[in-house]
Amino acid sequence: MTEIFDGIDADAPTLARLHQRLERAAQDADLLDVAYRTLDTAVGRLLLAATPLGLVRVAFLDVDGDALATLAQRISPRILHAPARLDDAATEIDEYLAGRRTAFDVALDLRLAEGFRRQVVEHLRDIGYGRRESYATVAAAVGNPKAVRAVGTACARNPLPLVIPCHRVVRTDGSIGQYAGGPAAKSALLELEAA
Structure with a gap:
């Protein structure tokens, strides 16, 4: 399957490479304020979001479908789907839900709790x-x-x-x-x- 991307026919691997370049460029230029990814778990589909300080949001997408809009309002509109930045958090959540972890070690950004x-x-x-x-x-x-x-x-x-x-x-x-x-x-x- 191909898609039109700025007038260029692009297949899925090409789009993935372009997205990775966009992620790196945004990170290198200090333009990525919030990275996010989703994670399917036994307790529901989760949104994970992180700032350069750490994990800032975990949201149950079935209940809080506006989590990204809230992050854009409360933190920054410079949000990008950058799953690799949240691999450690996703791994720790998976380990916790599998019964192999009892505490989390990822850095946290608590600015949303005042x-x-x-x-x-x-x-x-x-x-x-x-x-x-x-x-x-x-x-x-x-x-x-x-x-x-x-x-x-x-x-x-x-x-x-x-x-x-x-x-x-x-x-x-x-x-x-x-x-x-x-x-x-x-x-x-x-x-x-x-x-």
Whole structure:
């Protein structure tokens, strides 16, 4: 199959090479503010995005189809599909979902979490693999024990679900509560970690 690319007939390998050249040129000229790729997983199709500082966004595409538009508004419109820049993050997520990884090592860019939400996200990083905390426990841990609903909102708006484990926060009665990827994804992640 060939496509017309700027008046030139191009097959898939040619288009791939042209895209790789575009990626390298954008990177070399410091014009690539956000690189992204998608990743099909057992818990849904994910969007992974990174800045030069690190992984900035993990989004469940079935739930958050506007993630790229939000990144363009909040960070920069200079966004490019550059999957190779996210290979390490994709590998770590695959290893985690396969039960071969219990913590993430990729660099993170937390600029999308501000104020109280940032405090919650920082605390979430301390909830170990296989552990659970209630929304009330998290609220108390960040110094605002009455902010249980705000903790729920912070978890729902966590820019890096899976990597920053908001799925480990449950209701006081032990029920799982809500999750950015939906309740089935949250249940699957909790079951994975319980195994």
